[in-house]
Amino acid sequence: MLHQGVILNDQYRIKAVIGRGGFGYVYRARDLLTANTVAIKELLSYLADQPQIAQRFILEARATMNLTHPAIVHTYHIFQQDNTLYLVMEYLPGGSLADRLKRGPLPPDEAVRIAIALCDALEYAHRHGVIHCDLKPANILFDAQGLPHLADFGIAHVSETLRSQRFRTVTGSVLGTVRYMSPEQLKGVRNDPRLDLYALGAVLYEMLAGRPYLDFEAETTPDALIRNAQRIQQEPPRPLRSVNPAVPPWLAGVVDRALRKNAAERFSSARAMRQALRRRETAPPPPKTRQTPAPPPPTSPSLWPLWLGALAILAIVGVIVLIWALGRSSQPIARTVPAATVTLAPTLTPTAPPPATLTPAPPTPTSPPSPNPMLTNTPDDAIEIFEEPESVSPVVFVPEGAFIRGSTRAEIETVAQQLCAGYEAWCTVSAFEDELPQRTSSTAAFAIDRYEVTNAEYARCVDAGVCSPPQQSGPNPRHGYFGNPIYADLPVVYVTWDDAQTYCRWQGGRLPTADEWEKAARGTDGRWWPWGNDAPLDRANYRPPGAAAA
Structure with a gap:
C-alpha cells in the first residue's frame, strides 16, 4: 500500500487510500501537471508478474481509454512503476449508488433520470464492442453535481478480449455479482449486451423498491449461492408496485420487461430501453411462445485462474473442498471466504x-x-x-x-x-x-x-x-x-x-x-x-x- 506523499511516475502525488479493488488499492491523488484530482487503481506486483494477467489488464485499460462518454468514468493514463501497473482515472467525489440506497428507495423521477443516463452509457459502450457484465450500485458513481457515471469497465475484474466475437466482455471468466446477473450469464454467456440490460433492470428495481427484486439469501455459503442462482433462473420478480405503490404502472412495466428471463423478451438494446423510459412506455406482455434464447457463450478458452499448482497442487475446491493431486495423502484444503x-x-x-x-x-x-x-x-x-x-x-x-x-x-x-x-x-x-x-x-x-x-x-x-x-x-x-x-x-x-x-x-x-x-x-x-x-x-x-x- 502506498502512503500519503508518494509520487508516482513523477506526476501523481498520493493523497489518500479511498478503496480496495479486486487487484489492489484505489488511491486519490493529485496530478502535478494539471493540478487535477484523479483516482489511481493498481495491479499488485505479484499479479503484474504474471504476463497473461498483465497483458489483459493493459488490453482492457486501452479499451476503456477509448470509451469517452459523459456517463462513463474516464480513463486517462496507464503506466508501470516498481513492477506495479497503475491506471489513472477520473475522480468522482459524490459516492456511489450503493451508498445512496442505504438510506432507502429513490423517488421515481430521480431513479428514471439515473437509469436514462446509464442507458446512454451502455448504448455507447455496446456500440464500441464492450459489455460491462458487472453493473451494480457499487459501480455507479456520482460527480460533484450529482450526475451518475458508470465505473469499473474491466479494471476491478480483469477480463479476456474475445477477439473472435463482435462484443468484448469486460469479465473474461464472467465475473459478476449474483443478484444482478441474468439467467444466461449464470450459464456462462458473456457476449450478449442484453445481460447488461437485465442488470440495469435489477438496479432500477432496487432504486424504486429499496430492496432486491428477489428474496436473495444474505448468507455467503456456496449452498446459498446455488439457491440464489436458482431463484434467478426460476422465480419471477416480486411485483414492484406491491413493494412501492408510488411507482407508476408504466415504470413498473419497463422494469418487468428488463427482468424477463428470456433475453429475447427484453428490450433489444440500451437505446430501446432508454426510449421506453423517456416515452413512459409500458412493456408488452410476454409472448405465448418462447423465442430464440440469447446466443451461447463463445467456445474460445478464457484465462484459467493461476492459483492452482501442479506437483504439490495447492488448489481451491470447496463447498468446502479438499484438494488432491495425483495420489497425495496429506493435502491443503480449501477455506470458506465470504463472497458477494x-x-x-x-x-x-x-x-x-x-x-x-x-x-x-x-x-x-x-x-x-x-x-x-x-x-x-x-x-x-x-x-x-x-x-x-x-x-x-x-x-x-x-x-x-x-x-x-x-x-x-x-x-x-x-x-x-x-x-x-x-x-x-x-x-x-x-x-x-x-x-x-x-x-x-x-x-x-x-x-x-x-x-x-x-x-x-x-x-x-x-x-x-x-x-x-x-x-x-x-x-x-x-x-x-x-x-x-x-x-x-x-x-x-x-x-x-x-x-x-x-x-x-x-x-x-x-x-x-x-x-x-x-x-x-x-x-x-x-x-x-x-x-x-x-x-x-x-x-x-x-x-x-x-x-x-x-
Missing part, C-alpha cells in the same frame, strides 16, 4: 451440454486418496508470502454441463516424464492408471472455494477440539510450519482426508465429488493443468527432470 461476487468457470465444452438447470451437486465426497506423497523438499524459507486482495472473488461458480474426465495413455506417459524424475520408486505410469479411460462426464452446477484453508483457519478447528492437528511425519513433515505465526496465512498441509472432511462439515460444507474436483481443476476440455498442457515450471512447487530441487 463470484467467478463463473469458463465453459470450454467438448460436447454440447444439456440445458442448465441449477441444482446443488450431490453430497457424495471423494474417496480417500492413496498414500503416495508427491511433495518436493522445498525449505520453508523459500515460500513467498504476499497480501491477497480481500475482494478477489473467493467462490467459483461452475455451471452444469459436460466435461472431459481422465487422460489418454499417451498423455499419462508425457505427464509422468514431466513429474516423476527422481521419484521413480513410486511415481510411475501405473500410478496414474485411475486416469483411464478418458471419457465424457457431467456435473450439476456447484460452487467451489477459490482459496486453500490457511494454517490459522484450520487451527481454529483444532482449538475447538473438532479437528486433529496436521500430521508430523512423512518425507517432508515441515516441523514448525503449522504453529508458526509467520505462516498463519499460508495453506495448511499434512491434513488427512478424514480430518479435511471433518473440517468441511464443521464449516457447514463438504468435500467435492471426484467429478466436481476434476472439472474445477482442469476445465471442460481435458487440459492437463488449469493453464493448459505446458509443464508447471514457475506456476507450482515443481522440479523439472534432472533438477536438484524445486
Whole structure:
C-alpha cells in the first residue's frame, strides 16, 4: 500500500487510500501537471508478474481509454512503476449508488433520470464492442453535481478480449455479482449486451423498491449461492408496485420487461430501453411462445485462474473442498471466504451440454486418496508470502454441463516424464492408471472455494477440539510450519482426508465429488493443468527432470 506523499511516475502525488479493488488499492491523488484530482487503481506486483494477467489488464485499460462518454468514468493514463501497473482515472467525489440506497428507495423521477443516463452509457459502450457484465450500485458513481457515471469497465475484474466475437466482455471468466446477473450469464454467456440490460433492470428495481427484486439469501455459503442462482433462473420478480405503490404502472412495466428471463423478451438494446423510459412506455406482455434464447457463450478458452499448482497442487475446491493431486495423502484444503461476487468457470465444452438447470451437486465426497506423497523438499524459507486482495472473488461458480474426465495413455506417459524424475520408486505410469479411460462426464452446477484453508483457519478447528492437528511425519513433515505465526496465512498441509472432511462439515460444507474436483481443476476440455498442457515450471512447487530441487 502506498502512503500519503508518494509520487508516482513523477506526476501523481498520493493523497489518500479511498478503496480496495479486486487487484489492489484505489488511491486519490493529485496530478502535478494539471493540478487535477484523479483516482489511481493498481495491479499488485505479484499479479503484474504474471504476463497473461498483465497483458489483459493493459488490453482492457486501452479499451476503456477509448470509451469517452459523459456517463462513463474516464480513463486517462496507464503506466508501470516498481513492477506495479497503475491506471489513472477520473475522480468522482459524490459516492456511489450503493451508498445512496442505504438510506432507502429513490423517488421515481430521480431513479428514471439515473437509469436514462446509464442507458446512454451502455448504448455507447455496446456500440464500441464492450459489455460491462458487472453493473451494480457499487459501480455507479456520482460527480460533484450529482450526475451518475458508470465505473469499473474491466479494471476491478480483469477480463479476456474475445477477439473472435463482435462484443468484448469486460469479465473474461464472467465475473459478476449474483443478484444482478441474468439467467444466461449464470450459464456462462458473456457476449450478449442484453445481460447488461437485465442488470440495469435489477438496479432500477432496487432504486424504486429499496430492496432486491428477489428474496436473495444474505448468507455467503456456496449452498446459498446455488439457491440464489436458482431463484434467478426460476422465480419471477416480486411485483414492484406491491413493494412501492408510488411507482407508476408504466415504470413498473419497463422494469418487468428488463427482468424477463428470456433475453429475447427484453428490450433489444440500451437505446430501446432508454426510449421506453423517456416515452413512459409500458412493456408488452410476454409472448405465448418462447423465442430464440440469447446466443451461447463463445467456445474460445478464457484465462484459467493461476492459483492452482501442479506437483504439490495447492488448489481451491470447496463447498468446502479438499484438494488432491495425483495420489497425495496429506493435502491443503480449501477455506470458506465470504463472497458477494463470484467467478463463473469458463465453459470450454467438448460436447454440447444439456440445458442448465441449477441444482446443488450431490453430497457424495471423494474417496480417500492413496498414500503416495508427491511433495518436493522445498525449505520453508523459500515460500513467498504476499497480501491477497480481500475482494478477489473467493467462490467459483461452475455451471452444469459436460466435461472431459481422465487422460489418454499417451498423455499419462508425457505427464509422468514431466513429474516423476527422481521419484521413480513410486511415481510411475501405473500410478496414474485411475486416469483411464478418458471419457465424457457431467456435473450439476456447484460452487467451489477459490482459496486453500490457511494454517490459522484450520487451527481454529483444532482449538475447538473438532479437528486433529496436521500430521508430523512423512518425507517432508515441515516441523514448525503449522504453529508458526509467520505462516498463519499460508495453506495448511499434512491434513488427512478424514480430518479435511471433518473440517468441511464443521464449516457447514463438504468435500467435492471426484467429478466436481476434476472439472474445477482442469476445465471442460481435458487440459492437463488449469493453464493448459505446458509443464508447471514457475506456476507450482515443481522440479523439472534432472533438477536438484524445486
